[in-house]
Amino acid sequence: MNIVLDTNVLLVSVSSRSRFHWIYSTYLSGKYTLCVTNDILFEYEEVLTLHLGRDAAIAVIEAIVNNKNTVCTDAYYKWHLTEIDPDDNKFVDCALAANAKYIVSEDAHFKVLYTITFPKVELLNIEDFKKVLDDLENL
Numbered sequence: 001m002n003i004v005l006d007t008n009v010l011l012v013s014v015s016s017r018s019r020f021h022w023i024y025s026t027y028l029s030g031k032y033t034l035c036v037t038n039d040i041l042f043e044y045e046e047v048l049t050l051h052l053g054r055d056a057a058i059a060v061i062e063a064i065v066n067n068k069n070t071v072c073t074d075a076y077y078k079w080h081l082t083e084i085d086p087d088d089n090k091f092v093d094c095a096l097a098a099n100a101k102y103i104v105s106e107d108a109h110f111k112v113l114y115t116i117t118f119p120k121v122e123l124l125n126i127e128d129f130k131k132v133l134d135d136l137e138n139l
Helices: 007-014 021-028 038-052 054-066 086-097 108-115 126-137
Strands: 002-005 033-036 070-072 102-104 122-124
Touching: 002 007, 002 086, 007 021, 007 038, 007 054, 021 126, 033 038, 033 086, 038 054, 038 086, 054 070, 086 102, 102 126, 122 126
Parallel strands: 002 033, 002 102, 033 070, 102 122
Antiparallel strands: none
16 A cells, blocks of 8 residues: 655654654555655655754665665656645645555645545545554454
């Protein structure tokens, strides 16, 4: 299952002390495929460096880039679906380019995706993403 993680979700999931660490650890163990673009990786690095420090940020980025469950894609077409925060468009464009099933985010700016019928991009919050992963394990 291909998904795109918003930066806020990655940030809260990296630390092993976080109650959301299951997001990062299930990715590392191959439960889902993370789709990224260079723009997303740059944002991940910037935010992780700010909050966790340079060494931790580099370690996470290297883990993502080198993980077999990562799809690095180029989003050649810009859909401009998140007008409230145009910086969030990179996640939507990546999801469409990589044929991702979901964007996982807690950012309210993505809620506009619920109203857009084409192109359809499904949005999940962390709680709903957990349910999806649990359902996959129970199959």
